Amino acid sequence: MRILIPIKRVVDPYAKVRALPSGEGLDTAGLKFEINPFDEIALEEAVRMKERGEATELIAITIGGSECEEQLRKSLAIGADKAILVETTSALDPSAVSTELAAWAKELQPDLILMGKQGTENDENQTGQRLAAKLDWPQATFASKIEKLASGFQVTRETDLGEEVVEVAQPAVITVDLRLNEPRYIALPGIIKARSKPLERATPKTALTVKVKTRSYANPPARGAGIRVNSVDELVAAIAAKGVL
Amino acid sequence: MSRLLLIAFDESDLNSCGGFATALGLPYDALLLSGNSTVGGEKIFQAGLTAIPTADTVAGLLAVFVHTYSHVAFVSSMRSKDLAARIAGILDAAMITDAIGIESPTTFLRPMVAGAVIATVDAEPPVFITFRPSNFAPAELTAGTVVPMGIEPAPGSKVVKASAKTAGRPDLSQAKIIVSGGKPLKDAATFETVLGGLADALGGAVGATRAAVDTGIAPNELQVGQTGKIVAPNLYIAAGISGSTQHMAGIKDSKVIVAINKDGDAPIFEVADIGIVADLFDVLPQLQAKLPGARS
Numbered sequence: 001m002r003i004l005i006p007i008k009r010v011v012d013p014y015a016k017v018r019a020l021p022s023g024e025g026l027d028t029a030g031l032k033f034e035i036n037p038f039d040e041i042a043l044e045e046a047v048r049m050k051e052r053g054e055a056t057e058l059i060a061i062t063i064g065g066s067e068c069e070e071q072l073r074k075s076l077a078i079g080a081d082k083a084i085l086v087e088t089t090s091a092l093d094p095s096a097v098s099t100e101l102a103a104w105a106k107e108l109q110p111d112l113i114l115m116g117k118q119g120t121e122n123d124e125n126q127t128g129q130r131l132a133a134k135l136d137w138p139q140a141t142f143a144s145k146i147e148k149l150a151s152g153f154q155v156t157r158e159t160d161l162g163e164e165v166v167e168v169a170q171p172a173v174i175t176v177d178l179r180l181n182e183p184r185y186i187a188l189p190g191i192i193k194a195r196s197k198p199l200e201r202a203t204p205k206t207a208l209t210v211k212v213k214t215r216s217y218a219n220p221p222a223r224g225a226g227i228r229v230n231s232v233d234e235l236v237a238a239i240a241a242k243g244v245l
Numbered sequence: 246m247s248r249l250l251l252i253a254f255d256e257s258d259l260n261s262c263g264g265f266a267t268a269l270g271l272p273y274d275a276l277l278l279s280g281n282s283t284v285g286g287e288k289i290f291q292a293g294l295t296a297i298p299t300a301d302t303v304a305g306l307l308a309v310f311v312h313t314y315s316h317v318a319f320v321s322s323m324r325s326k327d328l329a330a331r332i333a334g335i336l337d338a339a340m341i342t343d344a345i346g347i348e349s350p351t352t353f354l355r356p357m358v359a360g361a362v363i364a365t366v367d368a369e370p371p372v373f374i375t376f377r378p379s380n381f382a383p384a385e386l387t388a389g390t391v392v393p394m395g396i397e398p399a400p401g402s403k404v405v406k407a408s409a410k411t412a413g414r415p416d417l418s419q420a421k422i423i424v425s426g427g428k429p430l431k432d433a434a435t436f437e438t439v440l441g442g443l444a445d446a447l448g449g450a451v452g453a454t455r456a457a458v459d460t461g462i463a464p465n466e467l468q469v470g471q472t473g474k475i476v477a478p479n480l481y482i483a484a485g486i487s488g489s490t491q492h493m494a495g496i497k498d499s500k501v502i503v504a505i506n507k508d509g510d511a512p513i514f515e516v517a518d519i520g521i522v523a524d525l526f527d528v529l530p531q532l533q534a535k536l537p538g539a540r541s
Contacts (some may be wrong), residue, residue: 013359016361017361017454018361019363026358061357086302094283094330094340095337095340097298117472120358120471121357123356123357123359124342125326125342126334128330129326129328129334130333130334131334132301132331133304133330133332134334134335137301138303138401139327139331139402141300141323154405158323159323159324159407159408159466160322160324162407162464163405163408163465164406164407164408165404165406165407166402166403166405168401168403172402178459178474179458185473188394193470210369211337211338211339211369212340216365217364218363218364219362220356220360220362220363223516225515225516225517226518226519226520227518227519227520228520228521229520229521231521232527232528232531232532234521235503235505235519235528235532236532236535236536237538238534239480239503239519240536242480242500242518244421244422244480244501245447245477245480245537245538
């Protein structure tokens with residue numbers, strides 16, 4: 001089984017990110033960039049499938065600028081066998097990315113596309129579903145457990161009400177949620193060792209047409225700090241005074 | 246022609262749609278996948294499904310059905326994102342996730358980076374939207390003509406087992422009062438007794454942090470935050486919650502935030518309207534006994 005793992009480069013998900021004063025973008029000065037944490041969970045799951053003998057080949061793919069090489073090198077260190085960097089400097093959106101990924105999936109013919117449920121920068125939660133639609137493959141989103149079946153997968157999904165177990169035939173798109181696994185820690189030697197693995201640079205196969213354009217970025221009004229109280233009686237009085245009970 | 250279709254999984258979704266439909270200002274119809282309603286728009290298409298099929302089995306049919314609309318909107322939820330993005334993918338249409346404001350029928354506001362930044366985005370119709378109801382002032386939907394509609398799922402992913410809707414406490418995304426807790430609640434039984442007790446006394450819902458869910462103290466559907474539920478109650482009581490960026494992303498539209506934490510330096514105090522540095526195990530039972538209107 002071949003697994004394709006789309007990887008997105010995002011600004012450090014634990015950093016405090018602000019809009020630039022000009023409103024033209026995010027102020028990422030001095031901030032690190034990482035693999036989107038949900039994609040890292042997807043990659044970890046793919047590596048475990050390979051370790052269990054369920055998968056034979058893991059291909060990581062990123063669409064973006066040359067700076068994304070860092071995240072693909074890390075993906076190789078985590079356990080991808082091969083990485084593809086589809087180079088572009090265009091602004092992207094889930095429509096453009098899913099269309100491009102669909103073209104690559106048609107060429108690479110994976111049995112499974114495993115990816116994060118959303119990127120932590122844009123929080124859009126669309127690309128997996130759109131990709132599944134373009135390929136006309138079944139989808140299972142928000143996966144918290146994946147088991148290989150004879151010719152498909154049994155996926156436990158997180159839902160608004162709790163959990164749901166679904167079966168999907170392969171090839172399929174599965175998007176992963178936080179609780180699927182705990183990604184392994186990769187030490188620097190592993191990253192250096194991964195330098196011998198193939199990282200292919202490619203040009204886009206599609207026009208990368210975006211459907212949604214971001215006009216400006218702004219910081220929401222901050223919530224001001226309120227009052228501190230020193231006893232439960234004061235707390236009860238303060239809550240009662242707000243008139244929200 | 247500009248026209249909105251509201252797609253609701255059941256009546257509870259539909260109840261949250263009035264504010265959005267009013268703010269968008271276009272003529273509208275509704276499609277109710279399960280349940281019944283006589284309000285919802287000029288036409289109320291009722292599919293009458295008893296169980297909601299998986300997204301990949303109904304998206305194709307819905308793509309055909311919705312293609313005459315300029316705007317198709319859903320209340321933001323995990324299941325609506327699952328379905329809306331699939332239909333948008335089939336139609337190669339724009340999609341706005343988690344809209345929180347409307348500047349015009351082609352310009353929307355949406356949060357990104359866990360709500361730290363608000364983006365103004367432009368999209369040409371057809372556009373799919375999932376919206377956060379708490380950001381749109383409640384408004385009535387118009388009454389209309391009910392039109393029965395058949396939905397025959399196509400082959401695709403199959404549900405083997407699913408959690409049922411639990412009766413009792415209000416739904417987190419619609420609750421007026423939420424009592425929420427983190428890892429200091431220790432275990433599932435303590436979480437239920439201490440938080441659940443106060444929530445029930447106030448007629449509220451119970452929420453949890455990611456850490457509480459990850460450690461098995463609380464079930465996943467109670468998670469509040471960037472990747473869990475986004476809530477906007479009148480009163481959010483955060484007990485033993487330090488206030489990570491990811492959690493704060495889910496609560497900052499709450500009217501009043503109360504923080505109870507032993508650590509006076511916890512970031513939650515920076516956004517709380519009322520804070521007390523104290524042990525939640527001391528404070529919560531006393532609140533249950535002393536808050537006006539709390540049933541003991």
